[in-house]
Amino acid sequence: MNEPVIGAGSGVPMICLTGIDGCGKSTHIRRLADWLRERHGREAAHLHVWDIAKNPRYHTHPFISDQAAVHRYLGLLGPGPRALFVFHGLLESYRLVTAAHPAVVLANGYWYKYGFTEALHGTDAAWLRGVATIFPRPTVTLMLDLDPRAAWARKPAVTPYECGFQAPSEAAFTGFQDRLRGLLLDQGSREGWHLVPVDRPEDEVAADLQQIIEREVISRWT
Numbered sequence: 001m002n003e004p005v006i007g008a009g010s011g012v013p014m015i016c017l018t019g020i021d022g023c024g025k026s027t028h029i030r031r032l033a034d035w036l037r038e039r040h041g042r043e044a045a046h047l048h049v050w051d052i053a054k055n056p057r058y059h060t061h062p063f064i065s066d067q068a069a070v071h072r073y074l075g076l077l078g079p080g081p082r083a084l085f086v087f088h089g090l091l092e093s094y095r096l097v098t099a100a101h102p103a104v105v106l107a108n109g110y111w112y113k114y115g116f117t118e119a120l121h122g123t124d125a126a127w128l129r130g131v132a133t134i135f136p137r138p139t140v141t142l143m144l145d146l147d148p149r150a151a152w153a154r155k156p157a158v159t160p161y162e163c164g165f166q167a168p169s170e171a172a173f174t175g176f177q178d179r180l181r182g183l184l185l186d187q188g189s190r191e192g193w194h195l196v197p198v199d200r201p202e203d204e205v206a207a208d209l210q211q212i213i214e215r216e217v218i219s220r221w222t
Helices: 025-040 049-054 067-076 079-098 110-119 125-134 148-154 170-191 202-216
Strands: 014-018 044-047 104-108 140-145 194-197
Touching (some): 014 025, 025 044, 025 202, 044 079, 079 104, 110 170, 140 170, 140 202, 148 170, 194 202
Parallel strands (some): 014 104, 140 194
16 A cells, blocks of 8 residues: 555655654654764755745745645635645655755655545545555654644644644644544554654654664665
8 A cells, every 4th residue: 555656766765754733743854854964974855745835836826835825725625625735735845855866855744644634624534545645655654642732732823724624722732633643543553653752852752763764764775
């Protein structure tokens, strides 16, 4: 399931960090990029769904160049069309970052986070998995696991998207993210992800991530 369709011949390893909102994906991707550069001399490309906005042809696109407009537009779409719009952004972003031939790609959330968010809005999960076969499977996927109540305490602000398009509140955020966490844990059991608890000091989490990547990715470079 989910065999590579695009980019399969690029030979670029992909490290995916996924998990609920507020679990620290962006923080640890930045730390991993620095570590890969300083410790191993490898430049990593950061893959995020809205990297599409870095492509000059999208700089004036009304639904991509303006993040506030993006969120308003997403709120107008139904679950299936919204999933396709988000997957379109991720696919274009993937093509953009791999065109530069990086040593490794660090994927933030990847299709898992966005696809299963849409499953919670009523899109059939099996259909989403089928559409997502267009994306290459990561070399290694690490789920940063965090209780949504701890994630809420970490975040200075949340968006309606992170709350299931409800008015932002602790109850809306934690309820929606609890359900998302369950779907991600299920997918992780299907694909053999590494589950990394993150409700502990950041340096401890970073050390565990580095150890897994040393074993699963860097050992293949030598």
